[in-house]
Amino acid sequence: xxxASSNPSLRSVRLxxxxxxxxxxxxxxxxxxxxxxxGRLALLMGPSGSGKSTxxxxxxxxxxxxxxxxxxxxxxGYVDVWGMSQTQREAFRLRQVGFxxxxxxxxxxxxxxxxxxxxxxxxxxxxxxxxxxxxxxMLEGLGLGGQMNKKPSQLSGGEKQxxxxxxxxxxxxxxxxxxxxxxxxxxxxxxxxLELLRREAHEHGATIFVxxxxxxxxxxxxxxxxxxxxxxGELSRSPLADLS
Amino acid sequence: xxxxxxxxxxxRSRYAAGVxxxxxxxxxxxxxxxxxxxxxxxxxxxxxHSSADLWVGGNHVESVDLGRPIPASYIGRLNKPGVQMPELxxxxxxxxxxxxxxxxLCTVVGTxxxxxxxxxxxxxTAEHRQLLTESMTVCVxxxxxxxxxxxxxxxxxxxxxxxxxxxxxxxxxxxxxAPWLLCSQTTARELLVAVNPTYSDHVxxxxxxxxxxxxxxxxxKELAAEYPEMSVYTADEFSTKSRMFWxxxxxxxxxxxYAALLGLLVGAVxxxxxxxxxxxxxxxxxxxLLALGIPRRKIxxxxxxxxxxxxxxxxxxxxxxxxxLGYVAEQAGGRVVIRWEVLLGAAVLTMGTSLLAGLVALxxxxxxxxxxxxx
Ligand SMILES: Nc1ncnc2c1ncn2[C@@H]1O[C@H](COP(=O)(O)OP(=O)(O)OP(=O)(O)O)[C@@H](O)[C@H]1O
Ligand SMILES: [Mg+2]
Numbered sequence: 001x002x003x004a005s006s007n008p009s010l011r012s013v014r015l016x017x018x019x020x021x022x023x024x025x026x027x028x029x030x031x032x033x034x035x036x037x038x039g040r041l042a043l044l045m046g047p048s049g050s051g052k053s054t055x056x057x058x059x060x061x062x063x064x065x066x067x068x069x070x071x072x073x074x075x076x077g078y079v080d081v082w083g084m085s086q087t088q089r090e091a092f093r094l095r096q097v098g099f100x101x102x103x104x105x106x107x108x109x110x111x112x113x114x115x116x117x118x119x120x121x122x123x124x125x126x127x128x129x130x131x132x133x134x135x136x137x138m139l140e141g142l143g144l145g146g147q148m149n150k151k152p153s154q155l156s157g158g159e160k161q162x163x164x165x166x167x168x169x170x171x172x173x174x175x176x177x178x179x180x181x182x183x184x185x186x187x188x189x190x191x192x193x194l195e196l197l198r199r200e201a202h203e204h205g206a207t208i209f210v211x212x213x214x215x216x217x218x219x220x221x222x223x224x225x226x227x228x229x230x231x232x233g234e235l236s237r238s239p240l241a242d243l244s
Numbered sequence: 245x246x247x248x249x250x251x252x253x254x255x256r257s258r259y260a261a262g263v264x265x266x267x268x269x270x271x272x273x274x275x276x277x278x279x280x281x282x283x284x285x286x287x288x289x290x291x292x293h294s295s296a297d298l299w300v301g302g303n304h305v306e307s308v309d310l311g312r313p314i315p316a317s318y319i320g321r322l323n324k325p326g327v328q329m330p331e332l333x334x335x336x337x338x339x340x341x342x343x344x345x346x347x348x349l350c351t352v353v354g355t356x357x358x359x360x361x362x363x364x365x366x367x368x369t370a371e372h373r374q375l376l377t378e379s380m381t382v383c384v385x386x387x388x389x390x391x392x393x394x395x396x397x398x399x400x401x402x403x404x405x406x407x408x409x410x411x412x413x414x415x416x417x418x419x420x421x422a423p424w425l426l427c428s429q430t431t432a433r434e435l436l437v438a439v440n441p442t443y444s445d446h447v448x449x450x451x452x453x454x455x456x457x458x459x460x461x462x463x464x465k466e467l468a469a470e471y472p473e474m475s476v477y478t479a480d481e482f483s484t485k486s487r488m489f490w491x492x493x494x495x496x497x498x499x500x501x502y503a504a505l506l507g508l509l510v511g512a513v514x515x516x517x518x519x520x521x522x523x524x525x526x527x528x529x530x531x532x533l534l535a536l537g538i539p540r541r542k543i544x545x546x547x548x549x550x551x552x553x554x555x556x557x558x559x560x561x562x563x564x565x566x567x568x569l570g571y572v573a574e575q576a577g578g579r580v581v582i583r584w585e586v587l588l589g590a591a592v593l594t595m596g597t598s599l600l601a602g603l604v605a606l607x608x609x610x611x612x613x614x615x616x617x618x619x
């Protein structure tokens with residue numbers, strides 16, 4: 001594990017978020033304070049409507065909190081994700097953040113390789129050859145070497161989700177957020193997805209935050225949290241995570 | 245480029261409506277203009293079927309069929325270096341009495357009758373020209389026989405009350421309203437004098453060829469400046485002027501403009517709708533890219549590129565369709581003038597509307613939010 005693992009890579013400080021007001025007012029997050037560490041896969045569990053997706057959106061810079069801070073470790077210091085401008089935050093997401101969703105959201109017209117290439121070309125102005133080389137290498141690593149030129153309609157659900165993982169990782173993201181990434185997959189494929197994400201954390205020091213309601217995942221995670229009615233609690237900690 | 249085109253090809257059934265709409269409006273515009281140009285080509289037939297370089301008429305002649313008598317003595321004014329032997333040309337509306345009784349409007353066209361004469365209509369054969377030298381004889385176009393109540397060579401009718409005999413039937417000089425009656429200068433003078441004595445020593449036009457047709461424009465300018473009471477045009481100018489006059493006078497251009505506008509509007513709405521729906525269908529993929537921090541303008545660019553390709557493919561497909569429909573129309577007896585200027589104009593207009601449709605469809609991209617992916 002990288003040495004930086006002693007410092008948290010993402011700190012949440014007293015996050016608050018409510019939706020609606022008056023009779024429809026609903027507290028989604030209340031006083032959520034916790035740290036995420038690089039090189040670890042963290043799991044967030046909790047009942048439906050407990051605020052899991054809301055928390056993920058706030059941590060990843062998609063949804064603003066009503067109060068509190070999100071501090072991300074970047075370039076030797078912490079940056080305040082919700083203290084920067086919209087444009088700065090988009091640039092931050094481009095540099096650092098990858099997403100995996102329940103749906104694969106792959107362009108039907110593009111090959112597996114192109115789904116990744118478009119991110120490099122549009123996001124980093126990478127040259128065609130550079131984008132192709134990096135995308136191929138990424139897909140190879142995800143066990144999709146034979147699937148490069150297939151379109152989504154020719155891929156299985158598990159393969160599609162692995163392409164989506166490749167798209168989230170290929171630009172070199174250090175923070176990976178996954179909202180129910182395995183709920184559309186069978187357990188074997190779901191396990192594979194988790195193992196790939198865990199490998200990314202352990203081998204490349206990425207900070208991985210997975211939301212799921214599937215407790216079968218627990219053995220595959222480094223640390224697990226539980227969210228209920230907007231309150232966060234620690235659920236378990238793997239022996240590996242205790243090393244830090 | 246490749247991403248936009250690749251999407252278009254992969255989801256061709258989705259984009260077909262947009263391409264079809266562009267094709268439709270491009271074809272509509274090109275054919276309408278073509279038909280109108282074909283129609284108004286008929287107004288300049290005397291000019292187009294002669295070989296004169298210079299046309300000299302009275303003051304402010306608006307169209308070749310609206311010439312006013314000018315003194316035949318003006319012919320001396322054309323005695324200039326570079327101008328060949330000028331000649332007299334008669335052209336005037338007249339009243340035609342059908343053999344069976346009943347009236348029709350006609351246009352008397354009296355010209356020199358040797359092949360050397362600049363005014364001699366090129367549709368006349370040597371035989372026709374020979375026959376027309378006989379006084380009070382005329383030739384008319386095949387398509388006008390019915391309008392004049394004539395059936396065959398030898399039939400007789402009256403022009404301004406004077407009897408004429410049909411000695412030949414030609415083709416290629418269809419008329420818009422008043423059939424052209426081709427005859428000799430002598431016959432024309434006699435027919436026109438019957439109602440307008442001025443024509444005893446007046447003509448409608450003076451025609452001449454130039455040694456070098458390229459100089460016609462300069463010579464026409466000089467003559468017009470020298471003699472303000474005459475209009476002097478090159479054949480090309482006069483032809484265009486005649487067509488434009490009737491195009492504008494009849495407001496056909498306005499009708500055309502409206503129809504074209506309607507076609508463009510339909511094309512734009514359908515194209516915009518197609519792009520809008522296509523973008524919405526990919527909203528989740530776009531939202532994912534936005535979540536990853538890809539700038540929104542990249543997606544705008546993709547949609548605009550798609551609208552560009554839809555326009556280009558539509559316009560390209562329109563090209564053979566216009567030619568095919570033009571051919572069909574000609575077979576059915578219509579006249580469609582397909583000019584590259586018109587095709588280019590139609591292409592530019594429809595490409596423009598397609599891009600405009602793309603701009604409208606951008607509104608759908610504006611509303612895509614990555615938050616929508618989190619459940
Ligand atoms: N845009 C919104 N407007 C109003 N209420 C919202 C909005 N988004 C979330 N909520 C509410 O906030 C609470 C938390 O929602 P959230 O989506 O974070 O739950 P979740 O834990 O992800 O649930 P699930 O497991 O079903 O995905 C829910 O009660 C939800 O109804
Ligand atoms: Mg959720």
